[in-house]
Amino acid sequence: MNKISAVKAFAGEQIQYEHQSDTLNCTMKFSVFLPPQAQQHRVPAVYWLSGLTCTDDNFSTKAGAQRVAAELGIALIIPDTSPRGEDVPDDPDGAYDFGKGAGFYVNATQAPWSRHYQMYDYIVTELRELVERELPLSGERSISGHSMGGHGALVMALRNPGLYRSVSAFAPICHPTESPWGRKAFSGYLGDDKAARTDYDATLLIKERQAAPPLLVDQGTADNFLAEQLGTDALKQACIAAGIDAQVRMQEGYDHSYYFIASFIGEHLRFHAKHLSYFGKK
């Protein structure tokens, strides 16, 4: 992987890398924040998955997460939201909710998407192995995300017990098989395969598995997408029915924007830090 840029922030380093992804068959960029503690010893990481239309840049510049990550000694790993490049097919109508910027963190099975749109494997395996080999990371990790990325974070944590110590999300698409965004994406990337769809729906995964890692969700009540797209209550009810002690918090008056994320990202990182045992040890 090649370093594109590195900027000092909160006594740590905000870095953008580029690498050739074998999983996605294209060149990918991603960003990393290394806290100052990483100059002394390996540190745990929180992966951040962004939402529709985003790249690695949005969270890096707008969430203000580096301040608390620097304080806690946690690295931030911030991937892009889809495969990229001229060879990668995009939505024929240029829609914002399918194709580039909208990989939905699934492994596509349908042509022409399946050659590149393998974001699930990319995040869970390829990128993780790459950064844990090349960067001063301890191998302890948690995962978080926003909207489409909140969906991705929940699904990855639920499907891989032990891989992530904890999971959190801001305004996640909790029940994509019942969401217009999710249905469109799953139809395109996965076709009619009902089992595959179930495997990418956090609410259905909780019903099926009756288990989850430590889980925190924040959802704004003034979020324009809440009623139609997000299915927060379905996730909450599934957790209650399964006896899972998840925190699903409705935040009065907050919307779907990065101002909402910035307002609560500190609490999310402190939540993850409690589950990342390297924290405070060295």
Added chain:
Amino acid sequence: MNKISAVKAFAGEQIQYEHQSDTLNCTMKFSVFLPPQAQQHRVPAVYWLSGLTCTDDNFSTKAGAQRVAAELGIALIIPDTSPRGEDVPDDPDGAYDFGKGAGFYVNATQAPWSRHYQMYDYIVTELRELVERELPLSGERSISGHSMGGHGALVMALRNPGLYRSVSAFAPICHPTESPWGRKAFSGYLGDDKAARTDYDATLLIKERQAAPPLLVDQGTADNFLAEQLGTDALKQACIAAGIDAQVRMQEGYDHSYYFIASFIGEHLRFHAKHLSYFGKK
């Protein structure tokens, strides 16, 4: 003034307004952060002046200032950096450092700029009177800014004793009459008038007046513009010669970006809070 948008952030409100400016002869946008305390009583304000190419959006979305402003009970007033609109003349070559996005916080005297480019009066008088009339502000104020905006903040505070309780700046253009950016802007907006140029040069103002309000400057040592454009040492020497107890801090390894601003904006707001007497009173 009309509210364009309002978003909840850190229990306060991030708002964008639009209004017709009589000083600038055009329609202007600006942003405001009202801390939660403003729902109960009037609050002091910190004005933020942005740098070249910026609008009110950059500081609003990238600096992470709302968190500490909400904690301290300080409003943030965030103007645009130049007059705007189709009627407003721009640099004929589309340069980033003159014309729109580059008003340099002066009152232009030269045609065709003088009709609209009156940013000094706009910030010091028109916008201040407008927001203090329309918003729950106590009338106690400080001022800060970045690069071109750091220059603006220093000049406004130095020329108006008592108007701003304190002033701070990130990587300000400290000595614009000796900076290529400043010389180009002053030639265009002010022509050959040497006295006018002196009145917009913080280093020369300190030499002339031998006084300053409480003053804090942070400057990154890895800032690409430091050697050629910023004149930090000239400002520091002028303060020392005048016996002014300014803090001019060199921050090792930081660059000119918003990552630098985000890293230290909390300290700047706490510095201003010490000089804003409403803080903590009600």
